[in-house]
Amino acid sequence: MSDTVLSLDALTVRLPKGADRSHALSDVSLSVASNEILCVVGESGSGKSMMANAIMRLLPNEVTIERGRMMFDGRDLCAADPAEMREVRGAGIAMIFQEPMTALNPLRTIGDQIGEMFAIHTGLSKADIQARVRALLEDVRIPDPKAAAKAYPHELSGGQRQRAMIAMALALDPKLLIADEPTTALDVTTQAQILKLIRDLQQRKKTAVLFITHDFGVVAEIADRVVVMQHGAIVEQGAADTVLNDPQHAYTRQLIAAVPPLKAPPPRILSGKDILTIDGVSKTYRTGGFLGRGARVTEAVKNVSLRLPRGATLGIVGESGSGKSTLARCIVRLIDPDRGSVVLNGKNWAKLGREEIRRETRHIQMVFQDPFASLNPRRKAAELVAQGPIVHGADRASAIAEARQLFELVGLDPSAGDRFPHEFSGGQRQRIGLARALALKPDVLVADEPVSALDVSVQAQVLRLLAGLRQQLGLSIIFITHDLRVAAQICDLVAVMKDGAVVEQGLTSEVFGRPQHPYTQALLSAIPGGDFTRKRDALIA
């Protein structure tokens, strides 16, 4: 743990004029020793990724290092020329990214791309390179390494691609590995595997790891030491145990508190009447094939039956590809289900015609995942919220006035209605999306991953808002999420989906407290920082 591999000394990075602050990083000093994992935590915009890029000297053109030193291997990277940097990158410092698909060349095989590392930096023969590539792929425990070397990136799953990226990064035994949110795009079970892999490899190879993440759960899982960043400056650093259990800075405390507890709140009394019943809904996709030959059939939703009591919140949880989003879209009829019924207020939604749906749609509204994509960038906020009532015949002036009241309801400044979506932050945009859905006074709200794109602290605010509105307006909510911690906080009932089917459903406290299905158990045990959260929950309780 002794020898320092990389040390940053008062590193300051200037942003171009017109950015939201003058410096991406101000006076950042930290050090990473060999054989340790240093986690850099912060919310979006805290400058943590900028720091990784600064170390690799891969900053965008307008962004410049103003002062400071980055000592690596006896030299100052701030002063290194491009040729020296090329030597350092890959061989000295390697990097893995959030989205392995975009970091890999889609037209070349995995084996080729890993082999390239050796071809560039060493004089090994072709056969030697092949053997090394094979060994690396075995190291990162890709299933069937021989086939994986010959595969193209799109033929591997997300987790396997990330393993390939790690293999590539470790090819030349770098002294330092920078991992920039390497598990954020992965499912929770895959995430747990990759975290374990990074930990194992790091211990075996004694590599120093600079691990960037926004998730304190991940920190609890993997970190030796922690650096907490806010607005481009370090607010706290120290050993992982100390920071997690005895945070000194208010911001750190706030971040840790925002990590949702794993335990479901005490169950509320649910109404005996169902507002929405879903019965035997199925949706199958057929792609490709000519006259039925060679077609690929995907059963996205398989015979799903669910009940939503009036005023309750039903969580649908599952990993990507489990069919939960397709189910949500079937319920609001953005997608037409093949079979089954969706009964709302005595009407079978699955059988309504286009014109009827348009009329009835105000009873069931949807909130979307991506607050950046779900608002038309060319309309003002108040207009966006007023659109629904206008479509359903309200006159413009009163609809806009009502929209401003809704702004207050969702915790936005009513005067913000004249601004365009890009002038709001992610959390504020999600509030606009919520106001838009509420403008039609729906009975049922279908929320598709409404908080997944938000920072933890903002996530907590939006969830509180949602819970408050549920009480105030008597809303019934279908809440789709991949994050079990989020589901535990807000849902009365949960249904766990896997490969298009519901494998387990029931009261949240029961499903999470005594999971019956092995898949639910696997999901729960894979939550990053689970032990830490459980311990903390126990302390609070």
Add this chain to the structure above:
Amino acid sequence: MDAVKRYFRSPAAAIGLILLLLIVAMAVSAGLLYPRDPLALAGRPLVWPFSNPRFLLGTDNSGRDIAAQIFYGARISLLIGGVATVIAILIGILVGAFAGYYGGWVDNVLMRITEAFQTLPNFVLLLVLVAVFGSTLTTVTIAVGVVSWPAPARLTRAEFLSLRNREFVQAGKTLGMKDLQLILGEILPNALPPVIVYASVVMAVAILLESALAFLRLSDPNVASWGNLIGLGRDVLRVQWYVSAIPGIAILVTVLAVSLVGQGLNDALNPRLKSR
């Protein structure tokens, strides 16, 4: 406002706009500076430019003032360029929007028609249209517009294909909007910038198409257009080359101005591409 600022940051775009405004000024002031009919005989034929102060740019082979024809020609070029572009872009947006939004067989039918138009060389199609419907100014303008729509149609379709599955469009659907509201109110405003930029290309090509028609003496002979003048100059090209060269330069400058403005618009409307 931002877009305007970004536009003027590029000197080329600013020059293009100034040139274009000069040409518009020529078109507007033609009647004031040259009150007489530009096609009336004015003096001796084939007077060289700058040799007689009455005819600054000389006269053509039938003794008509070239300067007057250039000024009046600006009107015709801008008129044909402008109107034909509007026609082409409107047809293009209509076809592209429906094909892109509905997909499926609607897309198939519309795109096959578009391809049929695209595989025919523009100019040959234009010749056929003019041969059939005659060569008055109106028919020439409409014909130029009708042969230029396939490219904007494909562009609009591509934009619609990527936009129609965005969440804000789905949100519109869940609010109960009708297809036409979604197409016109939600998707089109977001699809428009690249199409507007492409309009400058259509305009430049439209001006060139009209000149080419006139060069073959198939454009309206009763108006003073740059193309007509080039066509006339063809007979005396070897000695009195200026008769063709002067309107040629006018066309060159106009097309250049339009393209520079188009490039400037592109940078102003797609700021992210600019900062590369």
